[in-house]
Amino acid sequence: MSWKRITDYWAEWKIEEDRRGNIGLSLGEDQRVLYDLSHENFITILNLLQGDKAVWFDDEDEGFKASGEEPR
Numbered sequence: 001m002s003w004k005r006i007t008d009y010w011a012e013w014k015i016e017e018d019r020r021g022n023i024g025l026s027l028g029e030d031q032r033v034l035y036d037l038s039h040e041n042f043i044t045i046l047n048l049l050q051g052d053k054a055v056w057f058d059d060e061d062e063g064f065k066a067s068g069e070e071p072r
Contacts, residue, residue: 003056003071004028009049013042023049027057 008026021042025033037045045064049055053066065071 002059003065004031004059005070006049006055006057011042011046011049021046025057027059031059033057033059 004027006025007028010024012022014020014022019039021037021039023035023037023042023045025035027033035045048064048066051066053068056065056067056071057063058065058071
């Protein structure tokens with residue numbers, strides 16, 4: 001796995017029938033990832049990003065983890 005700390009993010013809610021949202025992640029200075037998410041996943045990930053702990057992203061499995069230390 002290759003965990004990278006999320007250094008910044010942006011979120012955009014779409015007012016459409018399918019109620020989807022976009023979340024963009026900045027991983028360090030040079031890598032960005034964009035997600036088109038369902039309503040439930042959008043809210044969950046946004047809440048995680050707005051929490052008190054650092055959030056890490058695994059670019060191989062596309063997983064998220066909130067932790068004070070880099071996951072192993």
